[in-house]
Amino acid sequence: MAQIFQPFDPDRLVQIVSAHADLEGPLLPVLHAVQASFGFVPGEAVPIIAGALNLTRAEVHGVVSFYHDFRSEPAGAHVLRLCRAEACQAAGGDALAGHVERSLGVAIGGTTADGAVTLEAVYCLGLCASGPAAMLDGQPLARLDPDRLDAVIDGLAR
Amino acid sequence: MSGRVFVPGDAAAVAVGADAVAAALCAEAARLGRAVEIVRNGSRGAFALETLVEVETAEGRIGYGPVEAADVTGLVAAGLFDGGEHPKRLGRPEALPFFARQTRLTFARCGIIDPQSMADYRARGGGKGLERALSLGRAGVVDAIARSGLRGRGGAGFPAAIKWKTVADAGDGPKYVVANADEGDSGTFADRMLMEGDPFLLIEGMAIAGFAVGAAKGFVYIRSEYPHAVAAMRRAAETAAREGLIGPDAPHPFDLEIRVGAGAYVCGEETALLDSLEGRRGQVRPKPPLPAHKGLFGRPTVVNNVLTLAAAAHILADGAEAYAALGHGRSRGTMPIQLAGNITNGGLFEAPFGLTLGELVDDIGGGPFTGKPARAVQVGGPLGAYFPRSLFDTPFDYEAFAARDGLIGHGGVVVFDETVDMARQARFALEFCAIESCGKCTPCRLGAVRGVETIDAIRAGRERQANLTLLADLCETLKFGSLCALGGFTPYPVMSAVKHFPGDFDATPKTPAEEAS
Ligand SMILES: Cc1cc2nc3c(=O)[nH]c(=O)nc-3n(C[C@H](O)[C@H](O)[C@H](O)COP(=O)(O)O)c2cc1C
Numbered sequence: 001m002a003q004i005f006q007p008f009d010p011d012r013l014v015q016i017v018s019a020h021a022d023l024e025g026p027l028l029p030v031l032h033a034v035q036a037s038f039g040f041v042p043g044e045a046v047p048i049i050a051g052a053l054n055l056t057r058a059e060v061h062g063v064v065s066f067y068h069d070f071r072s073e074p075a076g077a078h079v080l081r082l083c084r085a086e087a088c089q090a091a092g093g094d095a096l097a098g099h100v101e102r103s104l105g106v107a108i109g110g111t112t113a114d115g116a117v118t119l120e121a122v123y124c125l126g127l128c129a130s131g132p133a134a135m136l137d138g139q140p141l142a143r144l145d146p147d148r149l150d151a152v153i154d155g156l157a158r
Numbered sequence: 159m160s161g162r163v164f165v166p167g168d169a170a171a172v173a174v175g176a177d178a179v180a181a182a183l184c185a186e187a188a189r190l191g192r193a194v195e196i197v198r199n200g201s202r203g204a205f206a207l208e209t210l211v212e213v214e215t216a217e218g219r220i221g222y223g224p225v226e227a228a229d230v231t232g233l234v235a236a237g238l239f240d241g242g243e244h245p246k247r248l249g250r251p252e253a254l255p256f257f258a259r260q261t262r263l264t265f266a267r268c269g270i271i272d273p274q275s276m277a278d279y280r281a282r283g284g285g286k287g288l289e290r291a292l293s294l295g296r297a298g299v300v301d302a303i304a305r306s307g308l309r310g311r312g313g314a315g316f317p318a319a320i321k322w323k324t325v326a327d328a329g330d331g332p333k334y335v336v337a338n339a340d341e342g343d344s345g346t347f348a349d350r351m352l353m354e355g356d357p358f359l360l361i362e363g364m365a366i367a368g369f370a371v372g373a374a375k376g377f378v379y380i381r382s383e384y385p386h387a388v389a390a391m392r393r394a395a396e397t398a399a400r401e402g403l404i405g406p407d408a409p410h411p412f413d414l415e416i417r418v419g420a421g422a423y424v425c426g427e428e429t430a431l432l433d434s435l436e437g438r439r440g441q442v443r444p445k446p447p448l449p450a451h452k453g454l455f456g457r458p459t460v461v462n463n464v465l466t467l468a469a470a471a472h473i474l475a476d477g478a479e480a481y482a483a484l485g486h487g488r489s490r491g492t493m494p495i496q497l498a499g500n501i502t503n504g505g506l507f508e509a510p511f512g513l514t515l516g517e518l519v520d521d522i523g524g525g526p527f528t529g530k531p532a533r534a535v536q537v538g539g540p541l542g543a544y545f546p547r548s549l550f551d552t553p554f555d556y557e558a559f560a561a562r563d564g565l566i567g568h569g570g571v572v573v574f575d576e577t578v579d580m581a582r583q584a585r586f587a588l589e590f591c592a593i594e595s596c597g598k599c600t601p602c603r604l605g606a607v608r609g610v611e612t613i614d615a616i617r618a619g620r621e622r623q624a625n626l627t628l629l630a631d632l633c634e635t636l637k638f639g640s641l642c643a644l645g646g647f648t649p650y651p652v653m654s655a656v657k658h659f660p661g662d663f664d665a666t667p668k669t670p671a672e673e674a675s
């Protein structure tokens with residue numbers, strides 16, 4: 001199922017930040033919550049978060065850019081994260097990755113032209129005895145082969 | 159009897175359709191008017207059998223697997239709810255050779271109990287470790303852990319008791335216990351399985367560590383790639399606080415928070431993890447100071463792997479001597495080994511240290527599922543060496559692997575068959591180092607990129623000898639010029655590939671696309 005996000009809203013952002021303000025080391029939980037609401041961490045959010053948590057903009061920006069998970073741009077309607085780590089390589093992951101890139105017409109790291117699917121690499125999902133594995137919109141998929149993955153992708157509401 | 163039916167809720171079972179199997183079983187039960195209770199247990203860890211459905215019968219639990227949703231109608235017609243005959247009936251799971259050969263201590267309950275039921279947990283001995291700890295007193299706990307010989311399961315194998323004693327002796331004031339659940343090594347999933355299948359054991363282990371060192375607050379730092387484990391731990395932490403295992407009114411008052419990483423392999427390194435918890439870029443801190451002296455928010459902190467903390471709980475419950483009696487050399491107790499990659503019987507195999515790599519891969523694992531022989535095995539994650547068949551006699555033990563320029567790390571064993579191109583694997587090791595580098599050290603940040611280019615040149619046949627020398631030099635620089643093992647150990651997979659599989663660096667190997675055509 002496609003993930004539904006709300007448009008960026010500064011008031012909602014302030015609510016999110018204050019809900020986490022009492023935590024020890026609140027920045028990562030805040031950024032996760034921001035991304036869960038808006039689908040990404042909008043540039044406008046950075047100064048607001050920085051102000052509320054008593055950090056500099058550079059510090060917040062530095063954290064957002066350090067971690068692979070945080071996006072500065074919205075992703076496609078669906079996010080397919082294909083495991084590209086060793087255990088899945090051993091189980092046929094390279095061939096599967098090539099197949100998906102061809103069938104979606106997009107390289108890993110890109111989004112299809114219609115904005116339907118963002119294809120990403122992930123390094124391990126902990127499904128290493130059932131590879132090749134992937135995660136689609138947070139749902140784990142394992143023992144994949146080209147046919148099974150094609151069927152999953154074809155089943156997506158575009 | 160209103161039998162319980164077990165359908166694993168473990169992410170690896172869900173990934174092959176366990177939710178649909180559970181829904182189909184519910185629908186069949188409703189259609190037949192049978193009162194069945196579906197329990198979402200953890201996985202027992204034989205992933206080729208997932209979805210492994212089990213039913214309670216007069217002769218004990220009977221398993222069926224691997225079950226697909228489409229099989230359910232036929233299975234139920236064959237009498238699944240009463241343990242009836244069917245080609246997919248496996249009998250008692252404990253009797254299957256894969257399980258019968260194991261010594262399950264850390265994973266004794268995983269896959270068996272309802273992971274979110276404190277009653278199930280306590281009925282199978284849960285909670286006894288903490289009780290015993292409270293009766294032994296703080297020093298007594300550290301002493302018991304020392305006698306058990308328990309070493310850290312996160313990779314380095316550092317004695318757990320020494321770390322705990324350092325934090326215990328670090329004066330008064332706030333201290334922390336941090337469970338490292340970043341489990342980034344490819345080929346490993348034991349932390350994930352435990353958090354999903356027996357979360358209270360980790361919580362109990364953390365409470366014991368908190369009691370022993372005088373910490374009232376704990377964090378579990380779980381990688382974001384594990385949403386099921388995050389949800390399981392959050393629910394279990396709430397239950398544990400409500401039921402008095404932890405919380406302000408527990409015998410040892412202990413507050414527990416579950417935190418989520420953000421996709422950075424290096425955050426598994428303990429000091430990078432602490433920076434990440436504090437809300438910063440996950441960069442490695444120079445040591446000293448050790449986290450045991452100055453850790454989270456500058457306070458004395460125990461950072462242990464999930465399996466280390468879980469083992470502490472059952473060691474206290476069952477006795478340090480019984481644990482120390484198992485094992486091999488200086489590696490005492492059991493290790494939850496994870497058989498992964500191209501392997502027939504992949505999964506979680508907990509056994510005393512000392513099995514050989516060959517026994518694990520060929521005998522227990524059944525070799526590659528492609529039916530071809532295993533050619534290379536990477537043990538210990540992306541920073542671990544690749545071993546050829548000629549090293550299959552190496553016993554699974556920290557020192558034995560180190561003596562052969564390898565490491566056991568967190569216990570992941572990734573098997574490759576004879577189609578593997580080892581130059582490509584060496585290239586990947588360097589590429590991974592470049593992608594995941596925290597950026598502090600130049601050799602790691604830039605040298606790894608240079609290494610990728612060098613391997614490309616070798617594979618293209620350009621100045622092969624000179625470039626192989628350059629690669630070895632680069633690896634030396636990485637080894638000695640890196641602050642942490644990400645840069646420092648990347649030479650293991652690279653140089654082991656060069657050493658044991660030199661032929662793969664000769665001619666230009668084919669790409670998979672060329673091979674397919
Ligand atoms: C790059 C890197 C990644 C690591 N990843 C993990 C990890 O995912 N889980 C873990 O427990 N330890 C990991 N470690 C080891 C930790 O730094 C630390 O030694 C461990 O958490 C200590 O716990 P233990 O003594 O119980 O093993 C990693 C180390 C390095 C250098």
Ligand code: SF4
Nearest residue numbers: 596598599602642645
């Ligand atoms: S070796 Fe790499 S990951 Fe480790 S501290 Fe240096 S730059 Fe960071």
